[in-house]
Amino acid sequence: MVPFLERINEILFAAVLIVSFSLLSYIILQNWRSDIVRALSVLLAGVIIAYSGDLLLARAQRPATIEFLGRAQWLGIVLVPAGYIHFANALLAFGNANAIAQRWRRSVYFAYLSSFIIFLLVVLGTNLVIHTGIPSGPIAQFQAGPLFWVYVIFFIIAMGTALLAILMVRRAALTPSQRRRLGYLGATFAAPGIGVFPFLLVASPSMLPVSVILMLQALASLIVIAMITVMTYSVAFQGVLIPERLIKQDFVRWWLYGPFVGIATILFIQAVPVMAQMLGLPAETLITFGVMVMTVLMPIFVTQVKPYLDALIYRQDHAEIDYLRNLPRSVFTRADLRTLLENSLVAICTPLQVKTGFVIAPGEDGFSIKAIWGSRREVRRLVSEHPIGDLIPRLEAMPYDASASLDSGSFLVVGSFCLLPLRSPDGMFLGAIGLEATTDQLRRNGGTSPEMRRMVTGLAHQIELALTTAQMQRQIFDALRGLAPEMQSLQRLSSRLEQTTPLTLATLDEDVVLHPEFSQLVKEALTQFWGGPKLAESPLIGLRSVRRVLAEQGGSPTQALQTVLRQAIANLRPDDQIDPSAQEWLLYNLLEGRFLRRQTVRDVAHRLAMSESDFYRKQRAAIEEVARQILLMEEHEYENSTGRR
Template identity: 85%
Template sequence: MVTLLERINEVLFAAVLIVSFSLLAYIVLQNWRSDIVRALGVLLAGVIIAYSGDLLLARAQRPETVEFLGRAQWLGIVLVPAGYIHFANALLAFGNANTLAQRWRRSVYLAYLGSIIIFLLVALGTNLVIHTGMPSGPVAQFQAGPLFWFYVVFFVVAAATALIAILTVRRSALTPSQRRRLSYLSATFAAPGIGVFPFLLVASPSAAPISLILALQAIASVIVIVMVTIMTYSVAFQGMLIPERLIKQDFVRWWLYGPFVGITTILFIQAVPVIAQQLGLPPETLITFGVMVMTVLMPIFVTQAKPYLDALIYRQDHSEIDYLRNLPRNMFTRADLRALLENSLVAICNPLGVKTGFVIAPGEDGFSIKALWGSRREVRRFVTEHPIANLIPQLDAMPYDASASLDSGSFVVIGSFCLLPLRSPDGVFLGAIGLEATPEQLQRNGGMSTEMRRMVTGLAHQIELALTTAQMQRQIFDALRGLAPEMQSLQQLSSRLEQATPSTLNAIEDDIVLHPDFPQLVKDALTQFWGGPKLADSPLLGLRSVRRVLAEQGGSPTKALQAVLRQAIANLRPDDQIDPSAQEWLLYNLLEGRFLRRQTVRDVAHRLAMSESDFYRKQRIAIEEVARQILLMEEHEYENSTGRR
């Protein structure tokens, strides 16, 4: 029985390690700038160190190894009370109990100093805190020293301090969701303490059977796994301005890919010797096959489980999320469009005996060749002699009759090519199919027979449908890009309101970047960058980043706002190694030329080789990027001002 319980405890120690390390890595990557998260990181680090010592001690054989590991493990044991005091102070600062938090800030440094002193007393081999006792199996290796009771008082005070801080902040919480998270936290904050406190130094192991002690250790490990997960979820994302549904989704996925896979692997490895003994096979053989099977099955299981977990997370938004999840498979992308145009062009040219053809279609930079079949040299020569920009008006001016049948008169002869205009059902010009042949050649090759006309007409209609669909998708995506700043502002406003306290409500109301018309305010300020009422009286003068540089600009709010706008544009400047024709450079050059150099729309459009209508579309996208950069700058100032780094 004792042997079985020892094996169970080893598995659970490893499970606690995997869960704690996974959660620590996750919160560090996601929200390390938050002081609450840094304090939580200290608590998790203490759990990791303490349980690492327990796992190694269970296998240690030599007395000197036991002595070293038992003392080294105290680094984690002494970190937890200091982490609790740090955690309490960070929570009070987050709840804007500033006076109390500042008063306790010094206690954080004293707590860490006291922890270091206690650890040094242990690590240096003194018997003031602990001393080597009579080893009795897997549970009792040390006895309490005279200063151990000082550590117990320190631990209890630290844990009580954390609980008081949680209850204080919970009373000031305004929203049900924040109170719910703090209730979770108050119920689970003791997890690190349960995991690391050396209970056996307080109660002698001889007072209870070894099997009972091992069973209680196993139960405690399970409790720690559950509680530390809930505790981390409760506070790890405080200060992050993203919807709770995204927090839940990211957290669950991380738990699946990290702790779940790790614990399953540990359980399998621990079960291998038993299975190998029953089957009479070498354990190494089973491990090889097991690793092969689990490498394949675990990703499949996680992938299959994710939709069901998402369904629990998105109970109210299930239909929308399902649609968005399948959207990438149903989209008609640029690659899909190119493939359809090329295949349709081949299907038209081959039966007609045409050796070279192309399709002209619109894109982000105007009309261009989107598909080509045959000789690239001939197409390049044709485009050189007849620029596409000159062909479009001529093709667009052709009479359109949706009921007219396709014949040789439907083509426009330009040079050595016949061009067939493509139109949407309501007659909007979409592009053209170009075939290297004359109408007579098409007629002579049998291209205008009834069957051939039906085939070419059908393929042309498919191309028209594809171009119409691609154009509609582009308009939808442009609309979504235009809504992105507003949606982001609304999400951030919702998150701040969810985490608000009475003292932060006024700050939220005055936060300009959360207003839905923030991008328009940025556009107005850029339009009158060099002077005007939209700059001098802009609400953007209240930005934190503007107030920060006010002194550097001689106390002039207008100059400070100009400096912030100039910095936001400079942040958009791409790396010199990026292709000068890339979208990033186009947007940056547009902003610099139009607003910083005061060039006219015509001059900037000419320099960037685009039409004026395309210029205004690009300018809207560029201004949205400037607004996004200012938003990032404001978030940085907000984090600095509140200490959430």
């Protein structure tokens, strides 16, 4: 019975280690700037160190090794009470009980100093805190020294402090969601303490059978796994201004790919010796095959399980999330469009014995050649002799012919090419197909036959449908990008309202970035950038980033706002290695020329080779990018002022 329980405890020790390390990695990556997260990281690190010592002690044989490991794991044991006091202080600061938090701040430093002194007394081999008791056997432990009870009092005070802070912050929370999460935190905060406290120094093994002690250790490990998971989940929301559903989704995904896969692998490795004995095969062979199977099956299993877990997370938004999840498979991308255009050119040119063909279609920078089949040199020569900008008005002026037959005069002959206009069902010009052939050549090659007419007409209509779909998608995506600042503001407002306290509620109205017309305010400020009458009265004067640079600008709010706007535009400047014709450079050059250099719309549009109507469309996108940059700057200021993400 005892050997079986020892094996179970080893597995559970490894499980606690995997879960703790995974949760520590998750919470650090999620929101390291939060003081609450840093305190929780100390608690999880204490659990990791303590359980690492337990796992190694279970296999240690030499008394010297047992002595060293038993003393070294006290680094984790002494970190936990200091982490609890740190956690309590961070919670109070988060709940805006700043007066109490400031008074307790010194106690955090004192707690870490005390922990360091206790650990120093342990590792130096003194008997003041612990001394060697039972150096071997299934339960290798030490005995309590005279100062051990000082540590016990320190531990109890630390846990009581953390519980008191949780209750105080929960009482101040205004929203049901925040109170519920703090309730979870209050129910599970003791997990690190349960995991690391040296209970065997208080209760002698002679009081209980070894098998009972091992069963209690196993039960404690299971409790620690469940409680630290819920505790970390509760802390993951604190100070994070992103929607609850995203945090839940990230947490579940991390748990599946981290602790779940790790625990499954550990269970398999532990089962290998038993399987090897039953099958009469070497353990190394089973491990090789097992790793191969686990590597393939575990990702498949996680992929299959995840949609069901997402369904639990998104119970009310299940239909929308399912649609968005499948959207990448149904979107007609630019790569899909290019492939369709190229294949259509092959299908048209091959039976007509045409050596070169191309398709002109609209894009973000106006009409351009989107697909070529055959000689690129001939296409470049045609474009150099007859610029696309000159061909488009002539193609648009051609009468609309829905049949698009090859002998009806619907082609525009330019040089050695024939250009067939492409239009939407309502007659809107979409582009053109170019074929390197004259109408006589097309007629000689069978282009006037009924079968060829139907084929060309059908393919041309498919190209028209593809261009219409791509254009509609681009408009939808542009609209979504335009809504992004508003959606981000709403998400931030929802998260802040969810975590608000009476002291923070009054400051919400002062946060300019939460204004529903924030992008419009940025546009007005840029328009008045060089000292317009509305600049000094702009609500953007209240931005945290503006207040920060106010002193640097001689106390002038106008100059401070100009500095912030200039910095936001500078943040959009692409890397010099990026192609100068890229969209990023276009938006940056537009902002710099129009607002920083005070050039006219006509001058900027001419310099960037675009029409004035296209300029205003690009200007809207550029201003939205400036608004996003200011949002990022404000988030950075918010993090620095509150210690939150």
